[in-house]
Amino acid sequence: MCRVALDVMGGDHAPHATLEGAGIALAAHDDLHLLLVGDETVLKSLMASYGIKGELAARAEIVHASSVVTMEDKATCILKDKKDSSIRVAAQLVRDGRADGIVSMGHTGAAMVASKMVLGTLPGVDRPCLASAMPNMKGRPTILLDVGANVDSKPEHIAQFALMGALYAEEVLGIKRPKVGILSVGEEDGKGTDTTKNAAQMLKQLDVNFGGNAEGRDIWNGNFDVIACDGFVGNVVLKSSEALAEGILFGLRDAIMQTWISKMGGLLAKPAMRKFMKKLDYVEYGGAPLLGVKGVSIIGHGRSNGRAVASAIRAALRGCEHHVVVRIQDSLAVLLSQTTASGTGERE
Amino acid sequence: MCRVALDVMGGDHAPHATLEGAGIALAAHDDLHLLLVGDETVLKSLMASYGIKGELAARAEIVHASSVVTMEDKATCILKDKKDSSIRVAAQLVRDGRADGIVSMGHTGAAMVASKMVLGTLPGVDRPCLASAMPNMKGRPTILLDVGANVDSKPEHIAQFALMGALYAEEVLGIKRPKVGILSVGEEDGKGTDTTKNAAQMLKQLDVNFGGNAEGRDIWNGNFDVIACDGFVGNVVLKSSEALAEGILFGLRDAIMQTWISKMGGLLAKPAMRKFMKKLDYVEYGGAPLLGVKGVSIIGHGRSNGRAVASAIRAALRGCEHHVVVRIQDSLAVLLSQTTASGTGERE
Numbered sequence: 001m002c003r004v005a006l007d008v009m010g011g012d013h014a015p016h017a018t019l020e021g022a023g024i025a026l027a028a029h030d031d032l033h034l035l036l037v038g039d040e041t042v043l044k045s046l047m048a049s050y051g052i053k054g055e056l057a058a059r060a061e062i063v064h065a066s067s068v069v070t071m072e073d074k075a076t077c078i079l080k081d082k083k084d085s086s087i088r089v090a091a092q093l094v095r096d097g098r099a100d101g102i103v104s105m106g107h108t109g110a111a112m113v114a115s116k117m118v119l120g121t122l123p124g125v126d127r128p129c130l131a132s133a134m135p136n137m138k139g140r141p142t143i144l145l146d147v148g149a150n151v152d153s154k155p156e157h158i159a160q161f162a163l164m165g166a167l168y169a170e171e172v173l174g175i176k177r178p179k180v181g182i183l184s185v186g187e188e189d190g191k192g193t194d195t196t197k198n199a200a201q202m203l204k205q206l207d208v209n210f211g212g213n214a215e216g217r218d219i220w221n222g223n224f225d226v227i228a229c230d231g232f233v234g235n236v237v238l239k240s241s242e243a244l245a246e247g248i249l250f251g252l253r254d255a256i257m258q259t260w261i262s263k264m265g266g267l268l269a270k271p272a273m274r275k276f277m278k279k280l281d282y283v284e285y286g287g288a289p290l291l292g293v294k295g296v297s298i299i300g301h302g303r304s305n306g307r308a309v310a311s312a313i314r315a316a317l318r319g320c321e322h323h324v325v326v327r328i329q330d331s332l333a334v335l336l337s338q339t340t341a342s343g344t345g346e347r348e
Numbered sequence: 349m350c351r352v353a354l355d356v357m358g359g360d361h362a363p364h365a366t367l368e369g370a371g372i373a374l375a376a377h378d379d380l381h382l383l384l385v386g387d388e389t390v391l392k393s394l395m396a397s398y399g400i401k402g403e404l405a406a407r408a409e410i411v412h413a414s415s416v417v418t419m420e421d422k423a424t425c426i427l428k429d430k431k432d433s434s435i436r437v438a439a440q441l442v443r444d445g446r447a448d449g450i451v452s453m454g455h456t457g458a459a460m461v462a463s464k465m466v467l468g469t470l471p472g473v474d475r476p477c478l479a480s481a482m483p484n485m486k487g488r489p490t491i492l493l494d495v496g497a498n499v500d501s502k503p504e505h506i507a508q509f510a511l512m513g514a515l516y517a518e519e520v521l522g523i524k525r526p527k528v529g530i531l532s533v534g535e536e537d538g539k540g541t542d543t544t545k546n547a548a549q550m551l552k553q554l555d556v557n558f559g560g561n562a563e564g565r566d567i568w569n570g571n572f573d574v575i576a577c578d579g580f581v582g583n584v585v586l587k588s589s590e591a592l593a594e595g596i597l598f599g600l601r602d603a604i605m606q607t608w609i610s611k612m613g614g615l616l617a618k619p620a621m622r623k624f625m626k627k628l629d630y631v632e633y634g635g636a637p638l639l640g641v642k643g644v645s646i647i648g649h650g651r652s653n654g655r656a657v658a659s660a661i662r663a664a665l666r667g668c669e670h671h672v673v674v675r676i677q678d679s680l681a682v683l684l685s686q687t688t689a690s691g692t693g694e695r696e
Binding site: 152216219237241242247254255258268269272276279280 | 485500566569600610614627
């Protein structure tokens with residue numbers, strides 16, 4: 001039985017989308033025990049209408065939290081003003097051993113702060129990192145990390161990101177011996193910054209399937225399973241890609257709606273287009289794991305619907321089942337001992 | 349009369365696409381004088397078949413170059429082994445005052461080296477930068493620079509990129525008082541690296557319409573006209589975006605071709621979809637200018653067809669007409685005097 005704490009109050013469509021997702025996930029996974037964190041009165045009154053009753057309700061436990069972090073709040077509010085917020089209470093459940101992982105669709109920054117400060121980071125992890133599954137053109141996910149805007153990463157950070165990403169890809173996404181790359185401006189070893197080159201040197205000495213430098217296009221072509229980078233470039237690429245994909249799809253839709261003939265064509269082609277667009281859909285990939293903290297932490301998109309919430313819960317469940325946290329901790333211990341032994345090349 | 353030297357031998361479809369583009373450009377612009385640089389025999393035999401005859405031929409002059417840089421060559425080959433290559437000869441025409449600008453669809457690295465080393469950089473420019481016009485969702489271009497993979501930019505480099513991009517946007521693309529941003533991981537002033545924050549400080553003191561930090565999504569939503577960044581992140585974003593857009597469009601096409609019904613729908617919707625896709629097409633935007641060198645230098649996509657070549661020539665022509673190089677030189681002199689006076693904040 002895996003115990004996941006869900007921040008029911010977080011997200012644009014909370015608590016409805018989160019409860020809907022909770023219902024779907026409970027029905028799909030017998031071994032899931034959910035801790036629903038949020039306003040007790042609200043949750044009690046809504047649970048049943050999202051199918052959480054009978055056997056499912058027996059595996060769903062309400063944990064009261066009296067406030068919620070809003071988009072106007074600062075990420076650090078959970079440390080002082082909003083200690084009773086649903087995301088912080090959820091994190092505390094993991095810290096106190098009552099849950100194995102947390103899932104939140106709320107304020108990304110607050111969820112990251114809660115995970116880092118309340119759960120704490122694993123030994124040897126300087127920076128937890130946010131990993132995003134980018135749907136590549138081979139119909140599989142490519143893990144890009146860090147996308148969490150940690151800037152000025154050092155080589156050992158990027159090597160850590162790569163290692164954590166590889167473990168996540170293998171254990172949670174089921175990709176056998178994932179091919180790992182370091183994001184750079186050219187395939188050749190000599191291309192990139194001192195940071196990326198030193199990170200590559202470190203990875204060559206580790207037991208990962210390291211494929212060298214990845215370029216921007218490799219995020220989408222499926223040539224790599226895991227691509228590690230500094231959080232600045234990862235964040236920019238993630239936000240840019242979301243906007244570009246959305247712009248193309250909306251733009252095409254608008255263009256098709258301009259004339260009756262094309263509208264009719266669009267109608268006929270719709271099921272096929274839908275099927276393809278589903279491949280690109282973040283809903284399928286279940287949120288972004290924050291790797292390197294003492295517990296499974298999945299941060300979902302604010303816009304998540306019920307299906308996306310259920311995917312995020314599934315990701316947390318798999319992370320718990322596969323003991324991803326312990327495995328990352330063990331692998332990092334090896335990395336740490338190797339890099340301490342050999343000395344690290346830093347940028348400055 | 350503006351004199352543009354065209355590297356006729358450079359590009360995947362050279363010399364056919366380049367000559368076709370030359371013909372289109374000569375017909376469209378009375379004030380264009382083209383220097384066609386390449387194998388004299390080849391050019392003489394092909395020119396007429398691309399419409400370069402009569403009055404147009406009078407404004408087209410062949411300049412012989414006995415070799416061409418291939419994709420297998422190193423960028424620096426033009427300095428030693430391939431001094432007689434078409435791209436280097438074209439650059440020499442500008443250096444020698446016989447042309448005002450160069451256009452090449454060939455080896456990007458070689459074109460950059462030729463521009464930097466043969467033309468030379470403007471006083472005060474540490475790093476020439478490659479600017480790419482990204483087609484935004486408002487149907488206009490957003491200039492992103494540097495995309496030329498110059499890594500580890502200092503604040504003054506990024507400020508220079510921003511300034512040069514703004515001048516280019518105003519003079520060549522006709523955008524009045526373009527809104528300039530610095531690419532970062534959040535809108536707020538405090539977000540980003542020391543480098544981006546210091547670059548922002550520098551821009552605030554200059555006579556540009558500075559809009560603060562831009563995020564990844566702002567490359568596409570049209571909120572900024574010019575976005576400056578380090579060449580590492582610019583290059584990654586450019587390559588990633590090209591691959592993503594292509595992947596979506598090919599993926600949609602493949603999905604539509606799966607069934608007869610959707611195929612029929614695709615056929616009906618095709619003209620509308622085409623019209624939209626044209627907006628995204630690099631062909632329309634005429635290549636990437638390399639800014640900061642002593643002369644107009646436009647570097648086009650290797651895959652350019654005749655229309656794209658003509659667009660690139662048009663961009664060079666506008667650059668010449670609007671004295672972009674002199675204007676950049678003057679503006680940089682102001683920046684240089686200001687930053688020398690105030691001291692620059694560097695990352696290290």
